[in-house]
Amino acid sequence: MHHDFDTIRRDLVERLSQAATDRRSAMHVPVVVTSDIGARVMVLREFDRDAYTLRFHTDTRAPKVAAVEADPRMAVLFYDKEAKIQIRAKGIARIERDTPLAQSAWDAGSNFARRCYLGDGPGTASPVPTSGLPQELEGVEPSEEDIVPARENFAILVVTIERLDWLYLAHTGHVRAVFDRSDEAWTGRWVSP
Known part of the structure; x- marks a missing residue:
């Protein structure tokens, strides 16, 4: 099963495709590492099997955005414990804010998901435990009007593998x-493990 390149390439493509579309996939939330060695778990939103790109959503105020813009080299680590498969992807990233692809990703989200971009910027200090969201939006889905200011904080992170x-x-x-x-x-x- 795992002894020819064509079979393995098909396996890679199927696993990454499933990771993007199935929330229960073990590979749905990989570890994403920027060139500044910042690592975080992110939700894989899309894998384009033709272009070999990975798409994630991000807050424009997050430190990873500045890191990517300073040095676009990235690595993404996927692991499926049950299947005993690890995939490491290395590539070049870009941040898209006002492109058709970014707008399409924004439009596809629910207001409940978009509300994350209304809160304080990632890493903002607080004297108490906080989600960073405005108090009136804790556990509440905002209206279309409420969500308008959030769009400026939304971007997509695209990694070309x-x-x-x-x-x-x-x-x-x-x-x-x-x-x-x-x-x-x-x-x-082939390489030695």
Whole structure:
């Protein structure tokens, strides 16, 4: 099953596609690492299997936005404990604020989800435990009018994958394959785990 590049590439594509569409997927919330070695868990919103891009939502005030804009190199780590599969994706990221893709992602969200962008910026200090949301919106879905100011704080983070590292953990011996992208072509190679 895990001994040829075509099978593994198909497995990678199917796992990333499922991770973006199935909230119960073990890979739905990968660890995203920016070049400043900041790491955080984020929800994978979309995997474009033709362009090999990953899409996440972010607050424009989050430190990761400045990190990506200063140095766009990124890594994303996915792990499925049950399947014993780890996927490491490396690529180049970009932040999109006012593009059609960003607007489409905003339009697809519910007001309940969009309200996160009405609160204090990520990392804002507080003397008490807080969600950062305005008190009147705690546990409440805002109206269309309430949500308007949130749009300026919303952006998408898009990672164009340049390398995929696939690792299958097995008691009989791990198997690892690395795929590098050159233009639109992918080249696979076997490496020691």
